Amino acid sequence: MYRIDGKKISNLMMEENREKFEKYKPKLAVVYVGDSPSTLSYIKSKSKIAQNYSIDIKIVNFDEKVSEEKFLTEIESISKNKDIDGVIVEKPLPEHLDIKKVSEVIDYRKDVDCITPTNYGKLITDDFIIAPSTPMAVINILKYENIDFTGKDVAIIGRSEIVGKPLSLLFLSKKFGGATVTVLHSKSKDIPEFTKRADIIVTAVGKPFFLTKEYVQNNQPILIDVGINYFEGKIVGDISYETYQYSKVYTPVPGGVGPVTVSTLFKNLLILKENYG
Ligand SMILES: NC(=O)c1ccc[n+]([C@@H]2O[C@H](COP(=O)([O-])OP(=O)(O)OC[C@H]3O[C@@H](n4cnc5c(N)ncnc54)[C@H](OP(=O)(O)O)[C@@H]3O)[C@@H](O)[C@H]2O)c1
Structure with a gap:
């Protein structure tokens, strides 16, 4: 019986790509709604790693009561911003915000967690460059x-x-x-x-x-x-x-x-920047 060390793998993945992170200095928008402690701690751990690798994180927080219309408009605008290389919307979302609608307003070239119909569909056709x-x-x-x-x-x-x-x-x-x-x-x-x-x-x-x-x-x-x-x-x-x-x-x-999910997300950001940035 052997115990896998996810932190070690995560560090290795980040170090292997250090030069590329420093070359591209990618910018990730992290969007979250409300103030759940588990979401906040997850964002904090992402930010800590990002700091070490020249990854710029822009945190965008919405009130729990934000209307779906406003939320979708804002996400679309963040996704269109030329200075942003990737967008992730933290889950879970409050019930009135439909993640499927969110996935439709994100540009697939900025879709770092692979939720858009275009990127998700590429998993079926086996020509994906990123995966969730x-x-x-x-x-x-x-x-x-x-x-x-x-x-x-x-x-x-x-x-x-x-x-x-x-x-x-x-x-x-x-x-x-x-x-x-x-x-x-x-x-x-x-x-x-x-x-x-x-x-x-x-x-x-x-x-x-x-x-x-x-x-x-x-x-x-x-x-x-x-x-x-x-x-x-x-x-x-x-x-x-x-x-x-x-x-x-x-x-x-x-x-x-858990830790490997974070390094995989940053690797996705790099892949998007290299391919579409
Ligand atoms: N490590 C990470 O980075 C990470 C990321 C995302 C999620 N997670 C964690 O992973 C877990 C799963 O997340 P999720 O979003 O996939 O959850 P989810 O949407 O609730 O899906 C749970 C799945 O488990 C099935 N299930 C529930 N009870 C079962 C039972 N008694 N027997 C067999 N199958 C059963 C459900 O079946 P039905 O479809 O039939 O309901 C469903 O397919 C959660 O603990 C979540 O916190 C971790």
């Missing part, structure tokens, strides 16, 4: 750990638009070889039947300690935990600690997928 940062972070972790998943059995638990679904497309992509992918969700009949034979299991469920040893016994899989859950005053993942000992390799929470 959290699922791409999973692929980056495997790449940096030299784990080739070509032809492997992958079980993803979760089918959301931001994690599970795009991750299934990345695992299938010919760019990375191509795994055999099963996507499981709340309507799936017998999840252990699939996870017990998987080489790699990714959890993106949002339920503390969802994955227990009964799901993995004897097949020693690679476990990647995307979950971020607040449980008894601390941050925990979707995988129970006990399950780690039945794995070949695992990512912890915190310190696994």
Whole structure:
């Protein structure tokens, strides 16, 4: 059993691109609504890394009660600003703000988290140059750990638009070889039947300690935990600690997928700047 160090991978990704960051000095607009402490702490950690790599972050905050019309107009205007290279709108948004509408007003050339229909569609046609940062972070972790998943059995638990679904497309992509992918969700009949034979299991469920040893016994899989859950005053993942000992390799929470998501986002910013800036 080996514990993957997401922070180390994140630093490595940033250092590998240091010269490019310093050459391009990309500018990222980070938009958020309200004042949720978890969003603020996420933005703070992004800003801290950015400072070290000549990445300029412009933080734009909206009141919880902002009208959808005003919000969309402002996002469109930020996205059109020639001085801005990328825009990210932090989720979750209040219920009256529809992320689908937001995705339609962002210029795909500034769409650093790959939410626009153009960039998202390119995942299906396999001609993408960027991918949503959290699922791409999973692929980056495997790449940096030299784990080739070509032809492997992958079980993803979760089918959301931001994690599970795009991750299934990345695992299938010919760019990375191509795994055999099963996507499981709340309507799936017998999840252990699939996870017990998987080489790699990714959890993106949002339920503390969802994955227990009964799901993995004897097949020693690679476990990647995307979950971020607040449980008894601390941050925990979707995988129970006990399950780690039945794995070949695992990512912890915190310190696994989270930090690599941030470096993947900055890598996306660089790719957009290099291609369209
Ligand atoms: N590390 C990062 O950077 C990062 C980024 C984004 C999200 N996250 C975390 O990742 C987790 C998932 O996020 P998300 O946005 O994908 O969440 P989401 O939209 O709530 O999706 C959760 C998925 O889990 C499935 N699910 C729920 N209960 C289940 C059960 N009992 N059995 C099987 N499947 C079940 C749901 O199935 P249905 O579709 O059938 O409802 C859904 O597909 C959260 O903890 C979130 O905080 C982390």
